[in-house]
Amino acid sequence: MKYEVKTKFVFSGTFTIEADSPAQAKGLVHTQCGLVISDKVHTLLNEEDCDWNFDVHPETVTGRVRRIKNE
Numbered sequence: 001m002k003y004e005v006k007t008k009f010v011f012s013g014t015f016t017i018e019a020d021s022p023a024q025a026k027g028l029v030h031t032q033c034g035l036v037i038s039d040k041v042h043t044l045l046n047e048e049d050c051d052w053n054f055d056v057h058p059e060t061v062t063g064r065v066r067r068i069k070n071e
Contacts, residue, residue, distance in 0.1 A: 001067060001068075002067070003066065003067055004065070004066045005063075005064075006063035006064045006065075007062050008060075009058035009060060009061075010058055010059040010060075011035055011055065011058045011059075012059070013052060013055060014054075015029050015050060015051070015052050016051040016053075017049065018049040018050070028045065033045065033050070033052070035054070
């Protein structure tokens with residue numbers, strides 16, 4: 001039997017951002033920073049304006065499990 005398991009990998013950490021306000025800092029993280037499956041955090045911000053600290057091992061969160069009919 002095969003099963004489809006909804007799964008999220010949650011990476012938690014912080015970005016230290018140079019900004020004029022909390023709203024701008026949050027907006028910059030939302031629009032300019034991201035994480036992909038690799039060995040790096042990617043950002044469009046200058047290294048002088050942004051530093052990050054993230055664990056490289058995510059929390060695994062599983063959800064709904066659905067049996068897939070045999071093919």
